[in-house]
Amino acid sequence: xxxxxxxxxxxxxxxxxxxxxxxxxxxxxxxxxxxxxxxxxxxxxxxxxxxxxxxxxxxxxxxxxxxxxxxxxxxxxxxxxxxxxxxxxxxxxxxxxxxxxxxxxxxxxxxxxxxxxxxxxxxxxxxxxxxxxxxxxxxxxxxxxxxxxxxxxxxxxxxxxxxxxxxxxxxxxxxxxxxxxxxxxxxxxxxxxxxxxxxxxxxxxxxxxxxxxxxxxxxxxxxxxxxxxxxxxxxxxxxxxxxxxxxxxxxxxxxxxxxxxxxxxxxxxxxxxxxxxxxxxxxxxxxxxxxxxxxxxxxxxxxxxxxxxxxxxxxxxxxxxxxxxxxxxxxxxxxxxxxxxxxxxxxxxxxxxxxxxxxxxxxxxxxxxxxxxxxxxxxxxxxxxxxxxxxxxxxxxxxxxxxxxxxxxxxxxxxxxxxxxxxxxxxxxxxxxxxxxxxxxxxxxxxxxxxxxxxxxxxxxxxxxxxxxxxxxxxxxxxxxxxxxxxxxxxxxxxxxxxxxxxxxxxxxxxxxxxxx
Amino acid sequence: xxxxxxxxxxxxxxxxxxxxxxxxxxxxxxxxxxxxxxxxxxxxxxxxxxxxxxxxxxxxxxxxxxxxxxxxxxxxxxxxxxxxxxxxxxxxxxxxxxxxxxxxxxxxxxxxxxxxxxxxxxxxxxxxxxxxxxxxxxxxxxxxxxxxxxxxxxxxxxxxxxxxxxxxxxxxxxxxxxxxxxxxxxxxxxxxxxxxxxxxxxxxxxxxxxxxxxxxxxxxxxxxxxxxxxxxxxxxxxxxxxxxxxxxxxxxxxxxxxxxxxxxxxxxxxxxxxxxxxxxxxxxxxxxxxxxxxxxxxxxxxxxxxx
Numbered sequence: 001x002x003x004x005x006x007x008x009x010x011x012x013x014x015x016x017x018x019x020x021x022x023x024x025x026x027x028x029x030x031x032x033x034x035x036x037x038x039x040x041x042x043x044x045x046x047x048x049x050x051x052x053x054x055x056x057x058x059x060x061x062x063x064x065x066x067x068x069x070x071x072x073x074x075x076x077x078x079x080x081x082x083x084x085x086x087x088x089x090x091x092x093x094x095x096x097x098x099x100x101x102x103x104x105x106x107x108x109x110x111x112x113x114x115x116x117x118x119x120x121x122x123x124x125x126x127x128x129x130x131x132x133x134x135x136x137x138x139x140x141x142x143x144x145x146x147x148x149x150x151x152x153x154x155x156x157x158x159x160x161x162x163x164x165x166x167x168x169x170x171x172x173x174x175x176x177x178x179x180x181x182x183x184x185x186x187x188x189x190x191x192x193x194x195x196x197x198x199x200x201x202x203x204x205x206x207x208x209x210x211x212x213x214x215x216x217x218x219x220x221x222x223x224x225x226x227x228x229x230x231x232x233x234x235x236x237x238x239x240x241x242x243x244x245x246x247x248x249x250x251x252x253x254x255x256x257x258x259x260x261x262x263x264x265x266x267x268x269x270x271x272x273x274x275x276x277x278x279x280x281x282x283x284x285x286x287x288x289x290x291x292x293x294x295x296x297x298x299x300x301x302x303x304x305x306x307x308x309x310x311x312x313x314x315x316x317x318x319x320x321x322x323x324x325x326x327x328x329x330x331x332x333x334x335x336x337x338x339x340x341x342x343x344x345x346x347x348x349x350x351x352x353x354x355x356x357x358x359x360x361x362x363x364x365x366x367x368x369x370x371x372x373x374x375x376x377x378x379x380x381x382x383x384x385x386x387x388x389x390x391x392x393x394x395x396x397x398x399x400x401x402x403x404x405x406x407x408x409x410x411x412x413x414x415x416x417x418x419x420x421x422x423x424x425x426x427x428x429x430x431x432x433x434x435x436x437x438x439x440x441x442x443x444x445x446x447x448x449x450x451x452x453x454x455x456x457x458x459x460x461x462x463x464x465x466x467x468x469x470x471x472x473x474x475x476x477x478x479x480x481x482x483x484x485x486x487x488x489x490x491x492x493x494x495x496x497x498x499x500x501x502x503x504x505x506x507x508x509x510x511x512x513x514x515x516x517x
Numbered sequence: 518x519x520x521x522x523x524x525x526x527x528x529x530x531x532x533x534x535x536x537x538x539x540x541x542x543x544x545x546x547x548x549x550x551x552x553x554x555x556x557x558x559x560x561x562x563x564x565x566x567x568x569x570x571x572x573x574x575x576x577x578x579x580x581x582x583x584x585x586x587x588x589x590x591x592x593x594x595x596x597x598x599x600x601x602x603x604x605x606x607x608x609x610x611x612x613x614x615x616x617x618x619x620x621x622x623x624x625x626x627x628x629x630x631x632x633x634x635x636x637x638x639x640x641x642x643x644x645x646x647x648x649x650x651x652x653x654x655x656x657x658x659x660x661x662x663x664x665x666x667x668x669x670x671x672x673x674x675x676x677x678x679x680x681x682x683x684x685x686x687x688x689x690x691x692x693x694x695x696x697x698x699x700x701x702x703x704x705x706x707x708x709x710x711x712x713x714x715x716x717x718x719x720x721x722x723x724x725x726x727x728x729x730x731x732x733x734x735x736x737x738x739x740x741x742x743x744x745x746x747x748x749x750x751x752x753x754x755x756x757x758x759x760x761x762x763x764x765x766x767x768x769x770x771x772x773x774x775x776x777x778x779x780x781x782x783x784x785x786x787x788x789x790x791x792x793x794x795x796x797x798x799x800x801x802x803x804x805x806x807x808x809x810x811x812x813x814x815x816x817x818x819x820x821x822x823x824x
Contacts, residue, residue, distance in 0.1 A: 036781065174602070176603075227771065230667050240681060394786055
């Protein structure tokens with residue numbers, strides 16, 4: 001074989017494997033996930049896979065503690081005006097961007113302007129009604145809101161509000177470059193294959209829930225995409241990777257075997273729920289929506305499919321999120337009652353020989369197809385014949401909206417197992433305030449209640465406002481909580497990795513991680 | 518020969534032209550509004566989505582969109598990926614070496630194993646060697662890539678620890694190439710056996726033997742060359758089959774080629790990338806067919822002189 005042949009072979013292989021030059025002394029932690037990020041730009045994606053990586057590259061003005069409360073982080077302090085419209089923040093001194101430049105109030109303004117700019121952030125509305133950002137000096141800035149916004153400070157702890165350094169290259173930012181102030185800096189992103197992150201020596205932990213106050217204790221974090229669950233498990237077993245989501249069917253065996261640790265995320269904020277196409281029959285009638293809720297038994301279904309890994313969630317917002325109250329929601333909820341469901345279906349003119357026909361939309365992965373089959377059997381007992389359609393979550397998001405907006409569609413309306421993870425009950429505003437995330441159920445009364453949850457700042461009063469929305473959504477069978485958590489919340493970890501914490505909202509934190517030799 | 522080459526190239530161009538129509542129609546045939554799928558965030562207004570449709574030219578009549586697409590294509594522009602905002606052609610070229618490495622390695626596995634088994638079975642027709650080879654071929658054809666890949670992974674990586682699971686070094690190519698190649702080897706084994714048996718029964722073989730030529734010489738010089746003609750035609754189809762099979766195998770072994778790219782593009786609803794992939798794939802397969810046809814003509818002069 002000639003030298004050129006050798007070079008060609010090497011080029012083919014290194015390209016295939018997404019390899020980069022690795023110093024022999026580098027201490028790596030390798031984390032395998034089923035999919036890749038959509039973008040390195042925190043304004044251009046919404047997936048959990050993406051925000052878990054933003055969390056490593058960027059930092060946020062506030063941070064969540066392990067109980068999901070927002071605490072000071074890059075911003076060491078803030079003051080709110082009495083009318084709740086103006087917030088004056090003071091940044092910690094000496095925060096460094098990955099390009100070596102100091103992070104200042106100008107960078108905060110740059111980030112916020114960008115989120116509201118020509119191609120706005122996909123989660124723009126969750127920033128709240130920001131009117132202006134005024135830079136007072138390098139460390140002090142003032143944000144003015146048009147109206148009070150209760151979720152404002154909480155949002156500033158979420159990766160969607162990641163702080164971007166203004167020195168970015170606008171042509172390559174998000175696709176091949178990223179400059180933040182987080183614990184790791186980007187080395188490379190081989191799309192679909194591997195993200196290489198390097199510990200950032202200049203990082204200071206100013207508020208994240210970890211004991212380590214400086215840079216991570218290992219050299220590089222390699223985030224690999226291994227779509228097939230059994231391949232991920234094989235990679236874990238052989239030590240090819242250190243951390244990965246295992247196949248659900250193998251979790252009991254892994255626990256029994258004891259070779260890998262299982263880490264289960266808490267306070268995920270994930271809410272899996274029923275929602276309905278309300279623009280046409282049958283679900284334009286509340287009785288059809290109630291019948292689905294009464295006919296299905298989520299507790300039994302998740303016990304069969306997930307065992308103790310997931311739990312019944314009665315509320316439209318999940319445990320760990322402000323306003324979640326299981327007793328309150330259960331009292332309003334739809335306990336499993338197939339007889340009552342049959343009565344409602346009969347009132348609508350359907351019965352054993354003439355079932356109510358509909359389609360249940362479900363998103364792929366996590367054994368959800370099996371869950372859907374159990375629900376399908378439960379619905380059949382109430383004379384509801386539901387076909388199952390499975391698709392990826394992005395397609396399902398668009399499909400649900402299209403189902404609601406398609407005025408010419410005469411087929412029976414669909415319902416779907418939808419899901420969101422959010423840090424604040426403001427998710428209910430995003431989902432249900434007109435025009436809504438899915439153009440689904442809308443009413444002026446609900447809009448007013450939702451607006452109240454945004455503009456009420458005082459916690460007790462806001463709790464009341466949030467409960468009023470929950471009551472409305474549940475009484476009208478608009479948003480029926482099913483279970484939590486719902487996706488990507490289980491991690492199998494090799495024993496040589498110590499100190500991995502999964503923070504609120506499924507955010508792995510590597511600051512305290514050490515690698516045993 | 519030039520006429521033959523021109524005919525084949527014309528056929529390839531027709532195939533690619535049909536692919537251009539298919540990819541233009543694609544964006545209109547998929548369920549749901551692609552712009553909403555790709556850009557719909559919280560509380561996105563219809564006006565914002567309409568502006569994006571205008572920017573992407575999706576508000577134009579379909580025939581105009583097709584002409585615009587052809588215009589860009591003539592300049593070698595396949596558009597930009599929506600997710601990564603990179604030129605589609607650059608992304609495809611970046612992944613091509615990985616898929617070519619896998620496909621060619623699989624083809625090598627298929628040729629060595631498949632043709633070897635088929636040849637052996639034909640020469641030892643009616644013996645236990647023949648039966649065993651054909652049973653192996655049936656097993657190979659029947660086993661899905663996905664399943665075979667996982668079995669090989671557990672045997673060679675997890676149990677024996679001989680080969681890496683995914684990524685690392687050149688040894689990472691072995692399991693995906695075996696997985697992809699063995700199914701094709703099974704098809705080739707059956708084809709080779711049948712082709713060789715046909716040739717072995719021909720008069721010229723009997724004549725060669727009657728002239729006293731050694732058996733190995735008869736097999737290598739006369740039987741093999743004649744038998745290769747129909748098999749080489751098969752290789753063209755098998756190449757396309759292997760490229761298609763790479764989509765599944767690359768996913769199982771986390772091999773970062775075009776197949777995985779296609780799945781990622783579909784999951785991310787990145788339509789320019791999906792369109793680019795289909796067109797690129799069709800072009801490669803069409804050109805590979807031309808090469809195989811030429812090889813076919815070299816092996817059998819009757820073909821290149823046929824009207």
